[in-house]
Amino acid sequence: MGTSDLLAELSKDSFRATPDVERKVTEVVLKQLDDRSADVSSLAVKCIPPLVKGASEKTTETVIDALCAKLAMTAKSDAQRRDAGVIGLKSLVAELGDSHPASGAVVASLARKLVAFFAGQITDEPDAAVVGDVLDILRAAATSHGRAMAPHHAETRDALLAYLRSDGRVAKKRAAQCLAALAASFTDAAAASTVDDVLGELDAACATSGSRGGAGDERALWAWLLGALARCANAGFQFSKKIAGATPAVAELCERCVGEEEEPTREACLQALEAFSARCPGECAVHLARVQTLASDLTSYDPNCDDGEDDDDDDLGDSTADAGDDAADEDMDDDEYGDEEYSDDEDDSSWKIRRAAVKTVAAVARASPATLDENFARISSKMLGRLRREREESVKLDVFEALEDIVRTCAGHGGSLEAAARACAPRIARAATARLADRAAGAKVKTAAIRLTRETAAALPGSLESSLPALVPALASVLAPSGGGSQAGGSALKVEALSLAGLVFSTRRGGQPTDPGFVDSLAPHVFAAAGDKYYKVAAEALRACRALVPVVASDARSHAAALAEAALSRVGATDQDQEVKDAAISCAGEAAARLGDVMGADLKRCLGLLLDRLKNEITRLAAVKAIGSVAKSELRLDMGDYAATAAAQLAGFLRKTNRPLRQASLAALEALVSKHRGSLSDAEVTAAVAEAAALVTDGDLAIAGSALSLAASSVSFPSAAAAVCERVLPAALELVRSPLMQSHALHALTSFFAALVAANLPAVKADDLLERLMDGRSGAGGAGAGSEMKAEGEAAAVAGRTAAVCVAAVCAGVNDAKHTSATAAALVKQLGDPASLSEKDLLALFCLGELGKAGDLSAVAGVEAALLGALDAPGEELKSAASVALGGVATGGRGKFLPMILSHVANESHKHQYSLFLSLREVIRNGGVDDPEDASRTLEILFANAGSEEEGVRNVVAECLGLLAVGDASSLAPRLAEKVSSGDARTRATSVLAMKYSALALADDDAAAVAVFAEVLPAFVGSIPLRDEDRDVRRAAVQTLSAAAHARPALARPILADALPAVFEQTVIDKSSVRVVDLGPFKHTVDDGLELRKAAFECCDTLLDACLPADSLANGGESVSGCASGYVAALVTGLGDHYDVKMVSHALLAKLATRPGASAVLLQRLKELVDPMGKTLTAKLKGDAVKQEIDRNEDLVRSCLRAVDACEAHLAGASNDPAFAEFIAKTVNGERTAAKYAAIKAEAKAADKE
DSSP, X not given: OHHHHHHHHHTSTTOOOOHHHHHHHHHHHHHHTTOSOHHHHHHHHHHHHHHHHSOOHHHHHHHHHHHHHHHTOOSGGGHHHHHHHHHHHHHHHHHOOTTSTTHHHHHHHHHHHHHHHHTTSSSSSOOHHHHHHHHHHHHHHHHHHTGGGGGGHHHHHHHHHHXXXXXXXXXXXXXXXXXXXXXXXXXXXXXXXXHHHHHHHHHHHHHTTTTSTTHHHHHHHHXXXXXXXXXXXXXXXXXXXXXXXXXXXXXHHHHHOOSGGGHHHHHHHHHHHHHHHHHOTTTTHXXXXXXXXHHHHHXXXXXXXXXXXXXXXXXXXXXOOOOOOOOXXXXXXXXXXXXXXXXXXXXXXXXXXXXXXXXXXXXXXXXXXXXXXXXXXXXXXXXXXXXXXXXXXXXXXXXXXXXXHHHHHHHHHOHHHHHHHHHHHHHHHHHHHHHHHOTTSOHHHHHHHHHHHHHHHHHSTTTTGGGHHXXXXXHHHHHSTTSGGGSTTHHHHHHHHHHHHHHHHHTOGGGOOOOHHHHHHHHHHHHHHTTOSSHHHHHHHHHHHHHHHHHHHHHOGGGHHHHHHHHHHHHSOOSSOHHHHHHHHHHHHHHHHHHHHHHTHHHHHHHHHHHHHTTSTTTHHHHHHHHHHHHHOTTOOOOTHHHHHHHHHHHHHTTSSOHHHHHHHHHHHHHHXXXXXXXXXXXXXXXXXXXXHTTOSTTSHHHHHHHHHHHHHTTTSHHHHHHIIIIIHHHHXXXXXXXXXXXXXXXXXXXXXXXXXXXXXXXOXXXXXXXXXXXXXXXXXXXXXXXXXXXXXXXXXXXXXXXXXXHHHHHHHHTOHHHHHHHHHHHHHHHOOGGGOOGGGHHHHHXXXXXXXXXXXTTSTTHHHHHXXXXXXXXXXXXXXXXXXXXXXXXXXXXXXXXXXXXXHTOTTOTTHHHHHHHHHHHHHTTOOOSHHHHHHHHHHHHHTTTOSOHHHHHHHHHHHHHHHHHTHHHHHHHHHHHTTOSOHHHHHHHHHHHHHHHHHOOTTOHHHHHHHHHHHHHHHSHHHHTOSSHHHHHHHHHHHHHHHHHOHHHHGGGHHHHHHHHHHTTSOOGGGEEEEEETTEEEEXXXXXXXXXXXXXXXXXXXXXXXXXXXXXXXXXXXXXXXXHHHHHHHHHTTSOHHHHHHHHHHHHXXXXXXXXXXXXXXXXXXXXXXXHHHHHOOOOTTOOHHHHHHHHHHHHHHHHHHHHHHHHSTTGGGOHHHHHIIIIIITSTTTHHHHHHHHHHHHHHHHO
C-alpha cells in the first residue's frame, strides 16, 4: 500500500522534493525493487520515471547504477530483479527528455555502462538474455538521445562492430539494429567510415563463404546492416559516395546468391539496394539500371512453382512502386522472424524475395524515372503477371502499391512515360477487375485493386473508358449487399469502390454520353450506400451521388427520384457526422440545380430542408452554397416563396465576419436577384443591397466585387435602385480611387457603372456620372462635396487608369456613338495647350485612351494634334500617359492613326521616337496590326530599331516583336532566331528579349504556336546566348529563360540540361565588371554585373519551383547535369553578395533545404553556407544609418533567419554538423537574434498548420 501511495504522490505535477527528501525517496524505491513480491517490485519500477523526471543528476546516476547492477544478475533466482532493472532502465530512458536538466550527461554515462556489458568487460561471456536487454536499452537511448551520446559515438560504434565480428555471439541482429539507430546521429564522416567498415566485413564474409559454416548468415547480416545504415544515417556527401560505392558490390552479391539456403542473403541485398536507391539516388544513378533489371527479374522468383516467365498476357503493363521506408527494426523482424500471416508453406520463404524485389523496383523507379522509360513494358508486364500467379497476399498488396506509384510517376513526368501508362491503363483495369471477381481474394486485396484503379483514373483522366464495361459490373458486385463490402474489412473496400465510382463519372471526357447500363448497374447500390450507418461510407456515397448528378441529368433521368431521395433523406437527419451533413447538402443542391424540373414535390422539400440548414451554424456554409447552385440553375426553377425567405437570411449573413460565408452569400444573392426577380419583393432586395453596400471597400476586393455584382443586378427594383444610388454608388466612386483595383473587382466595378447607366435611372445621369468620375471627387455628397485624389506617383496612375476604364464603361452603357464622340471632344478641349498640361490632366489622357479602344475617334476634331502635342508635356508621367492614349486611340481607329504613328516612329531622329514606340506597343497589345501593308512596315521598323542605342527603345521593340511573333509564330519566330546570331550585340539582346514576351503571351490553346516556340526556344536561352560575350545578351537570355519557365514549364524543361550550367555561371561575381568611379573627393564602386547576377538567381528560383521536380535534383546525371551541386555552389557566393542577391539566395536556400535530392550537397558544404549567413546576422550598421537602411537590414536578417529555420527543420543531419550547431548556438540564438528567430519559427509552425 505504501509503494502505491508513493507512486501516486510522485506522479503529481505539484510534487517537489528537497535534496534530502529526494535521497530518501530514492533509497526507498531502490530497496523496493528487491522486494520478493512481484507486485511491489512492479510498483517500484513504475516509480522510477516520475522520480527521475525532476531529480538531480546525482540522483539519476544513483538510480542508473542500481539498475545496471541488477542487469548483471544472471542467476535464475535473480530473474525478477534483472527484469526490474531492464524495465526500469527502459522507462528511465523514455523519461529523460530534452527538458531534463542533465539528460545529455546521464545518457552518455548510461551508454558507457551498457557498452561494458556486451563488450565483455563485466562478464567474460555475457548472458544472451542480458545482452539482448542491454542492446534494446542502448537502442532506445540512441534513438531518442543519439546527439547526447556524440562524445561516445566512436567507442560505442567500435564496440558494436567488434561484437558483430565475434563468433558465437548472441543477439547479433539486435546489435545491428542498435548500430543503425545510433548512425542517425553520426556525422557525415563517421557514417561514411561505418559504411566502409561494414562493407569490408561483407567482403570478408563473401570471401570465406565457402570455407566456414554460417557465412551465409553473416553475409545476410552485413548486407542488411548496410541497408539499415542507408535508411537511418543522414545522407551527407561522404556517406552518399560510400553508399554509391557499395551498390555494385551488393548487387553482385545478390546476383551470385542461388538456392534456397541463400534466400536470406538475397533478401537482405534487395532491402539494401532499395534503401540505397531511396536515400542516395543521385550518387547511385549510374548503377540503378542494373539494380532495376536485377530486381524486376526477382519479382518472379518462385522455386516451388515453375510457371515460366511471369509476364502479363498482354505485351504492355505498368510499374513503379511504393517502396516505403520501413523502420530498421521492422525490416529486420520481417527478415529474420517472418510474419505469421504470410506463411502458406512453412518451408517456403521465397515470397520474401519477391516482396523485397517489388519494393526495390518501386524505389528505383521513383529515384530514376529513366529506368522506367527504358524498361516500362517489361517491368509492367512482370508486375501485372505477378498479380495473377502470386500466392502470398502481402506480395500482392505491395505489387498494387508499386503500380500505383508507377502510374503517378508516369503521369507526373508526361511525354513518353505518360503515353506508356495510358496504353497500360486498360490492362491495369483488367487485372484489378479480375481480383474483384476472385472469390478467394480477401478484402485487403480487393481494396488495393480498387485503389490502384482509382489512382489510375485520377492521374490519367479518360484512360479507363474502354474498361468501363467490365469495371462497372465488378464495382456493382462489390457494392451489392452480398458483395465483398459485407466481409471483414468491407467498409474500407466499400469506401474505395464508391470513391472510384464517383471519380469515373466525374472525369468523363468532352461530354461523352454515358451508357445507361452503367448507371443502372451502379446507381441503386450507390444510393443504398448513402444510408449506411458508417459515416465514411455514407459520406463517400453522397459524394458519388453528386458526381452522378450530371450523368443522370443527361443520360439517365429515370434515376432522378431515387438520387434525390438518397440525398434528402440524409439532409433531413440530424444525428449524423459533419462530413455526411456537408456531403448530403452539397449533393442535394446539385441535384436540385440539375434535376429540379423532374423532381416534382421533392424540389420544394429540398428547398425547405436547405433553408432549415441555414439556421445551423455548422451546416450554414454548405447550405448557402447549395442554395446558390439552385438559384444559378439553367433550368430557371420556380423557387416560389423559398427565394424570398432565402434572400432575407442571406442578407443577414453579410454582417457575419466569416469571409467564406460572406462570399457564398453574395454569390447566392446575386443569382437570386438576377434569375428569380419575380419571386422577390423590392423590400427584400433593398435590404440585401443595404447590407452589401458596407462591403464595397478596398479592404477585401474580392468581396467588394461580389457586392458590386449584386448591386448591378438590383437596379431593376425601384427601391433597391434608390439604395444603390444612395449607398453603393458613393462607395463605388471611392473604390475608383483605390490603387489596389485589378482583375475581378475592376471588372465588377465597370459592369456596375455600365448597368447603372443602362438602367436609365432618374437619379443617375450619364453626364453627371462622367463628371464625377473625371473630376477626382468621391461623390459622397454631389458635385461639390468630394475630396481630391491624394494618391501620388504610381498610385495616382493606377487610380487614373481605373477611372478611365470606368468612363469607357459608362459611355458603353449609354450605347451612343455621338455621346462617346462628344465626351472625347470635351476631353480634347480640356487638354488645351500642351505647354500648360499638368498632373491634373493625366486622367483626361487615360480616358481618351480607353474611349479610343472602345470605339473609333477618327471623327473627333483635334484628337491627333492634342495627343501628339501632349508628348511635349513636362514630366515623364504625362508623356507616358499621352503615349498610351495615342495607342488606345489608334487601336479603335487603325486606318487613320496607325499609319501616322508608323511614319513618325520610322524617323530615328524624331524627338518622341520612344513615346511613339510605346503607342505602337499599345496597338499591338490590343489586337495587333491587321492590314498586311501596315504589318510589313511595322516589322521593318521594329527590326531596324532592334539595335537602337537607347535601351528603352530596344526594350519596347523587343516586346512588340515578341507579341507579334505569337500571332505569326511560323514565320516570325524563326526570323527572330536568326537575329540571335547577329554581329550586333544590341540586336542579339533585343531578339532574345523578344522571346520573353512571346513566352508570357503564348495562349494555352494555340498548339501550332507552342510547337514552333518549342523548336526555336533553345536558340534564345541555350548555352550559346547564355555565354555570349556581351553582358546584356546574357541578361536577356536569363530573363527569357525565367519567363519561359514561369509561363511555359513544359517548353523550358527539355533545354535545362544545356542551359542550367550556363545560368549557374552567371551567378558568380565577375571582378572585371566592378569599377571604381571618382565622385569628387569620394570613390564610388559600381558593379555592372549586379543586375545579371540578380536575374540569374531569380531564374534559378523560378526553375526550381516550375521545372525541377523533387527527384530531379538528386538525378543530376539523368536530365540536369550537376543540378544540386550547381545550386549550392551558387548559394555559396550568393549568400555573401549584394543585398538584392542575398534576399533571393535566402529564399532559394530555404526551398532547397526541403528538397531531399539536395540534402547531400547542402550537408557537404554547410560550413561554407553558414559563414556568410553568420556575417549577415552579425553585421552592424553605421551610427548615422537612416530609417531606410535600418529597415532594409531588418528585412535581410529576417530572410536569413527563415533560411536557417528551413535548414534546421528540414535538412536531416544539419544539427550533427559542428559548424552549423555552433552557428545556431552562438549566432542565431545569440542576444541579437534569439527573439527574432523564435518569432520566425513560430510563424513557420503556424503556416504549416494552415
